[in-house]
Structures are given as C-alpha cells and as structure tokens.
Amino acid sequence: MPATHDNPTSDRTVAVACRGVTKEFGDGNALVRALRGVDLDIYNGELSLLVGPSGCGKTTLLSVVCGILYPTAGSIHVFGTEITKLSSSKLVGFRGDNVGFVFQQFNLLPALTAVENVCVPLLLKGVPRRHALEKAYQMLEKVNLRDRADAPPSNLSGGQQQRVAIARALIREPRLMVCDEPTSALDARTGHTIMELLREISIEQSRAVVVVTHDPRVYEFGDRIATMEDGRVVGVEEQTPKPGPPPKTPSMVEESVAETS
Amino acid sequence: MNWVAWKMLTGNRGKYLAIIMGVTFGAFLIAQQASVFCGLMMLTTSQIKDIEGAEIWAMDKNMQYVDDIKPMSDNELWRVRGVEGVDWAVRLYKGITRARLEEGTFQQIIMIGLDDATMVGAPREIIVGSIDDLRRPDAVIMDEAGFRQLWPDEPFSAGKVFEMNDRRAVVVGVCKSRKTFMTFPIIYTRYSQAVSFVPMERKVLSFILANPKPDVSAEEVCRRIEAQTDLQAQTRAQFEWTTIWYYFRKTGIPFNFFTTVLLGFIVGAAICGQTFYMFTLENLKQFGALKAMGARNLQLVRMIMLQALTVGFIGFGLGIGSVAMLFGEFIMRRTDKLAFFMPWQVVAITGGSILVMVIFSALFSVWKVLRLEPAVVFKG
C-alpha cells in the first residue's frame, strides 16, 4: 500500500496517534456515544481528510484531537505529548503553541480588520502589537490577501474570509492544523482554492493538516481519507492527491482574488 | 489583548452607543432621583440655615425638630448664660401666627422674633430696606416669596400693612430666604414685638441661640448646657440632622419618595446591567473562538472587565454630567420650584452603584464565558 504514496514531504512520522478514543455526551437516557473507539494516525506533511455521514462524530473527533474536548476514554498523542493527561490550563497553552484552527463559519472578529484578526493569536501570547501586525501582514501575503489587509471581515467574500482565517491559524506556525468543513460555506470554485491553499500549507513545513468534510468534490486533495461511521473510523485510504499547481505559485489563488474581490 | 477588548466594544458604533446610553440612563436616573431626594430633605433644614450667627441652639428637651416649638420660660436664658464656656446667649422667637390682610383675608405666617439688642439670626440678604428699619415701631421684614404670595404682581416695597393679634404690622423691608417645606410667608421682627403679635402666654421663648467662647468647642458647650440645665442643646449641624431625621422617620413623605428613588435605582441598574450582559452574549461565539485559539481564562476575564469598566466610567460621567447640567444649571436657574441638591455623596453613590452593577453584570458574563465549551466554535 505505501507504494502508491508519492507525497515527497510526507516523512511518515506520526503527528497524532489516537487509540481507543471514546467520547460520550450526557448520561442515562440522554447518553450519546459520539465516538466508540477510534484508532487513527495522522501524519506530518500530509493532508488528511475525515469524511462520513452527518452525525458520525467527525467534529467530535477533530475536537478531541486538537485538545478542545477531553475524550471519555482512550489516549491521544500529539507530537508525542499525551494530551488527554494535560490539565485544562496546560491544554490551553498546548493548543495555542501547536494547533491552528479553521472553522466552517470563519469566526473572525467582526470589529477587527483582516490583518488585526490575523494577529490575535500572537496578541494572546503577549507579543507586542507592532510585531504582531508586522507578522500578520506577512501571513496575509502568503494567502494572497495583502491588498485587503485593512478591510473588515464584512467587506470580504467568503473565500477571502476563509483565507484570513487560514492566515490567522498559521501565524503561530502550528505543526497541526485542524479545519472543520472549511469549504462548505463556499462555492465549489472558492472551495477548491481553499483546499489547494491547505495542501500547500501541509507540504510547505511538513505540517499535519486535518480537514473534516462531507463534500466529495474536495476528496481529491487528500493524501489520506479516513472514513467514519457511527463513531468509528471504518477505513483509511491513501491516495495520490491531485497534482495541483506547483506550490509557491498559487495561480488559482490569484484568479480567485480577481473573481471574488 | 486590552486593545482587542476595546475594539470589540467599540467596533460596532451603534451597539457601543446603545450600551453607553443604557448605562448613562441608569446613572442619570439614580443621580437625578437621589439629588431630588436630597434637595427635598434639605428643605426641612432651611429654617435653621436661614438663622445665621449662632453655633448653638438650645431648646426644650422634648423638641424633636425645628417646627416642633415647646416654649420655655425666660429664666432658661439666664441659666444658659451662666453655663461655663458660653460666650453669649440670646433669645429667639419662632412661631406660626395668623395675619389679617387689609382686604380682610387671613394668612398663616411664620414669625421669627430676634433679640432686640443684638438682632442675632437676622436675614443676611435684604432686598428692600435694612435691618435697622426693624427698630421702628410695628416693623417687620418679609421674605421675598411671602411678599409675592401676599401681594402678587406688585413690586417689592416698604409700607405694606397688615394685622396680627389685632395689632398693626408694617412691612419695612423684603429679604431673601431659602425655600421651606411649608409655603407660609416668613416675617422677621424684634423679639419684644413678636410676643405682642401673638396672644398672651405664660411662656414664649422658643429657642436660645448661643455661641461658645473661642477656646471651647460648640459640642462641648452643648454637653455642658445639657448637664447644667433642663434643656437640650445642639450645634447647627446637629440640629439640621435631627430635623432631617425627624422628617425621615416620622413623616411618610421622605420614605415614600425614597421608594421611588429605590425604584429609579433598580431600573437604572437593571438597564445598565442588562445592556452589558446582552453585549457579552452576542459576543459569546467570538470569545469561544479566542478560547479555542489559546486564550486563557484570566485574559478573557480581563477583557470583559475592561469592557465593563469602560462602559461604566463613560456612562457614569455622562449620566452625572447631564443631571448636573440639566437640573443643576438649566432648570434651577429658571425656577425655584425644584428641590435639587447634589452633594458629593450622591455622586459617590451613583458611581458606586454603576460600578457594582457593571461589575456584577460583567461577572455574569464572565461566568458565561468561562463555562463556554470552546467546542462551540465548531458548531455551524
């Protein structure tokens, strides 16, 4: 099987290892078993897709993997750290240092401009505003939005907002990036642009990128597709992702800027 | 992150103004109601304030407030004068009598009789005539409001005549005086004259006004007077408070008004708390995103507190300011009907309540945010 794998940046080192992870919500009659024993490895330098029908537990798995929910049982190692054993305050720090977030609804602060939104994670860490803004402009450059840096989110298209969110997720250079349905609020074309950007990000610094989606149109971007059903991972398929444009010349991104701005 | 908190707060002009307005309105309501309350209570002490020149008021020991006159015998004056530390002591008559105007109508009048020799307690601001005019036979000086009440539409002038106790009285002057709870005209006259304007009684002395010797405090002299005579003695300030408390305890007016102050307070506080709490609720998702991205609880608490205090300070300032401007300057300048008094205590109480209220609602918000699962950010 590994023979089919030709992603040169995947060094096949494990970023996240889940073993027997379960998660239950509520109790008694209202008990919901969202995860029923998940075993899953996520690799550095790869874009992993998490797919499956609605309600199968994708978001829940993503949440426990990135440390915003504690699992009910099982172990999760992220870059060698057993995060389920961290105190909640340690976990907050761990998240800030190692995980970037991209949400379906972007979740930008409406009162801040694009570039200000991007620098928030640095501000949270205590970096002075001047430095943080400088870095934020660089990140916006990376996602091709330098020229919209001072626009408020409400003046940006969905695709542009998602790119701002990606720039924000990247600003602390996390080694793990988690994205919950990053394209489902976007049209097909813009969705493609975003997926290409995420692919690039995974290759670039050998990051582990996990994308939850139930949009079959983006399956082609994954190095690995984990399928979930009813709280379990029922299959992992490796594939050669669609050879998009060569990294670092994001022509599609530019095109989309022209189209959406 | 303080900067982000500030941006979150002010980012949406409309909402920001709405919150500020809410808090301002709350502060306005509290300050205005409390000031009117204070103004009303101050009215009860006007008659003490208007009688200046003596630090000590001695009176019958059963008297409860300034209008509760219990006449004493003239001997008491000599007893007080004999108390160690008393520099001087003079008599003061105060009572309500009935005047018969030239047209034959009757009018209740507050009469103050001043010591013939010293005129201690005489009004300070005379508009028409002078204090010396009181030495003329039958002479009285009337207060401005009283003159207007008795002879509306007539310019202030000396020479008006009326009768009290079948005796002629001549208005020789007009003076200023503070508003009182009662709306009767006030006249000043000599003590010897005053007793002739009322039916003969065995005891007529209402108050003894006294001053301490320079080396003794007024409080100490009051204590000595009470120890050596059968009277009670209070300093001016004490007597004012005694009177205020009497009205507070014994009449329903202050208490009833106090409940409306309380209502204003509750409404004001609720508005200000509610608007801020709503603001946090609207931003809950944003706080969730910050939490996911690694914001520590302490950081979030600080952000919310900063927002609350900002709103509180601005709203308090605007609220107090507008009350002072609108009532203190604008309305008071145009009418003397308004009882309004804003001592620093009212400012402090308003500030304190606003502070408590915004912190309280901020704590509610904090609680909400701290309990927030960062996982909400993944909800669509």
Ligand SMILES: Nc1ncnc2c1ncn2[C@@H]1O[C@H](COP(=O)(O)OP(=O)(O)OP(=O)(O)O)[C@@H](O)[C@H]1O
């Ligand atoms: N906080 C919660 N409390 C109770 N039940 C929950 C909670 N979060 C998720 N669940 C339940 O857990 C199950 C898995 O939910 P999850 O959100 O992980 O599904 P999903 O695969 O992401 O679905 P979708 O594709 O619709 O987003 C569902 O049955 C859901 O109702």
Ligand SMILES: [Mg+2]
């Ligand atoms: Mg989901």
